[in-house]
Every structure is written in structure tokens, then in C-alpha cells.
Amino acid sequence: MTLNGGGSGAGGSRGGGQERERRRGSTPWGPAPPLHRRSMPVDERDLQAALTPGALTAAAAGTGTQGPRLDWPEDSEDSLSSGGSDSDESVYKVLLLGAPGVGKSALARIFGGVEDGPEAEAAGHTYDRSIVVDGEEASLMVYDIWEQDGGRWLPGHCMAMGDAYVIVYSVTDKGSFEKASELRVQLRRARQTDDVPIILVGNKSDLVRSREVSVDEGRACAVVFDCKFIETSAALHHNVQALFEGVVRQIRLRRDSKEANARRQAGTRRRESLGKKAKRFLGRIVARNSRKMAFRAKSKSCHDLSVL
Numbered sequence: 001m002t003l004n005g006g007g008s009g010a011g012g013s014r015g016g017g018q019e020r021e022r023r024r025g026s027t028p029w030g031p032a033p034p035l036h037r038r039s040m041p042v043d044e045r046d047l048q049a050a051l052t053p054g055a056l057t058a059a060a061a062g063t064g065t066q067g068p069r070l071d072w073p074e075d076s077e078d079s080l081s082s083g084g085s086d087s088d089e090s091v092y093k094v095l096l097l098g099a100p101g102v103g104k105s106a107l108a109r110i111f112g113g114v115e116d117g118p119e120a121e122a123a124g125h126t127y128d129r130s131i132v133v134d135g136e137e138a139s140l141m142v143y144d145i146w147e148q149d150g151g152r153w154l155p156g157h158c159m160a161m162g163d164a165y166v167i168v169y170s171v172t173d174k175g176s177f178e179k180a181s182e183l184r185v186q187l188r189r190a191r192q193t194d195d196v197p198i199i200l201v202g203n204k205s206d207l208v209r210s211r212e213v214s215v216d217e218g219r220a221c222a223v224v225f226d227c228k229f230i231e232t233s234a235a236l237h238h239n240v241q242a243l244f245e246g247v248v249r250q251i252r253l254r255r256d257s258k259e260a261n262a263r264r265q266a267g268t269r270r271r272e273s274l275g276k277k278a279k280r281f282l283g284r285i286v287a288r289n290s291r292k293m294a295f296r297a298k299s300k301s302c303h304d305l306s307v308l
């Protein structure tokens, strides 16, 4: 659970006290800000609460479980533009999935601002934090509960409760990369009708010499499985901020396009002439024919977490 001193693969040793002393990498997010985590460790009540529609929204609205907003560090463009106090009150639930030892907890803890040590042990598996992205505040609840506590958390529950999913593999472990594809398939089955954002994360990019999965393989996988892609190093805190900001952007983009579609459909239903209907039909045929082009465009954009 702690950041190792390098050289360990995805299945690397997990969380001894000595390793904690050897935590590597700088902490460019600055000193850990005051945390406002929800009740931890996670227990059955937390999961039930998460599965109850609106429960987390209520929490965000000030039932005492959510603390003050945390900004990104000084040098972050977004924290500088953090004038936005017109915040969205909803809390986005983000699930971390992936094979054991790939660095899910390490990423979650960086997000939560939890330092290694006794605090990390006590922190449990959920982290909530408000961040300012593109001048607008967003509250995220990050769940690091996948196959935790002896598999007590049923995969079905995990797959049902997220507003976004971060599927992590280790670039030093091909097996974890294959597992990530499996998880993507499972997720697609579980959320067939939902357009939930999924971000494929190749973690441990600092372990250059023991790399087993190339950037191109990661990107190709993301294109095939229709998700976004980023490589991170929890050890170096590299791209972790970009990852969680990207999660927020992906959620917002879908929310906005859903709203725009609903508005368009409402307007279209009222006014659509026969001619327009025909045009729409032809448009669909053209779209089908240009799948190849779309595939190419996607492979260009899958690493850009600020576009759909």
C-alpha cells in the first residue's frame, strides 16, 4: 500500500512499515491539506449509502461528512482560477479497479492527500475531496474497495455504483494489463446502457527497465475498449492530478452532452419536418460508413482526457 523504492513489479510487496520509510518521489501537490474523508474504513453502511440514490449528494450538501474544498497546489492553473464558488453540489463516485498490487491504493492516497504511515493505515478505502477543474468545483468520492477485505465487496456492487471508473494496470506486469481488459469487458456488461467514463491507467511508469507494456499497447487497448488512457507514476506523483481532473472532465462532458441531446430531442420532436427526418436518416448511414475514420480519430484523442 506504500510506495516502494522502485524495482518492484505489479505484484510487488505491499505496505510494510519499513517500506513506508522508503517512500520515494517528491510531493508536487504540496503539504497534505486538511482532509475531509468520510467514515473510514468502509463498512457495509458506506456501501449501502453509496448505493442509495442521492445519499452522497446529501452528504455533499452538508450533513457533516464533507469538509471544506481543497484546491490543487499553487502552480495549478485550475487552483489559480478557483474563483468558482458556484459549485456543483453533487458528489461523483469514482471506483478504482485493477489487479492486486498495481498501485490503486497509492493513487487513491495521493488523491486523498494521505501521507504514508499510521494515517494511511487508518485511512481505510474511501477518500473524498473537492477539486477545482476548469474554474468549477467538483466533489469526488474515490473508492479503493476493489477486492478489498478478502473480496467482501461484490464486484457487481462495485460495477453498479460508479459515476466513473479508473481501471489500473501496472506497466511492469502484462498479466495486470490483461486483467484490465477483462475488467473493461465486465464493466461494459454491467453498465450496458450507461455511458460512464472509463479511464485506463498504466501505473508505475517510473519503472522503465521492468516495463512489460508499452505506451502504444496501452493506447491501442483504450481505443479498442472505447475508454480514455493515461500513464501515471504514483511513486513520482506523475500525472495523478491530470488523471483525477480528467475524470471530472469526462463526467462533465457526458453530463453536458446528455443534457444537450435531451434539449435537442425535445425541440426536434416538436418541430421536425419530414425533410429533416430524411436528412437525419441519411446522416446515420454516413456515420456508419465513417466508422474507420472515427476509429482513427479516437486513437488520436484517447489520451486527451478533456474531450469525449
Ligand SMILES: Nc1nc2c(ncn2[C@@H]2O[C@H](COP(=O)(O)OP(=O)(O)OP(=O)(O)O)[C@@H](O)[C@H]2O)c(=O)[nH]1
Pocket (backbone or CB within 6 Å): 001, 002, 003, 004, 005, 006, 007, 008, 009, 010, 012, 013, 014, 015, 098, 099, 100, 101, 102, 103, 104, 105, 106, 107, 146, 203, 204, 205, 206, 207, 232, 233, 234, 235, 236
Ligand atoms: N515504483 C512504483 N511503485 C509503485 C507505484 N504505485 C504503487 N507502487 C508500489 O506497488 C505496491 C502495490 O501498491 P498498492 O497501492 O498497494 O497497490 P493496490 O493496487 O492497491 O494493491 P491491492 O491493495 O492488493 O489491490 C506498493 O509497494 C507500492 O509502493 C508506482 O507508480 N511506482
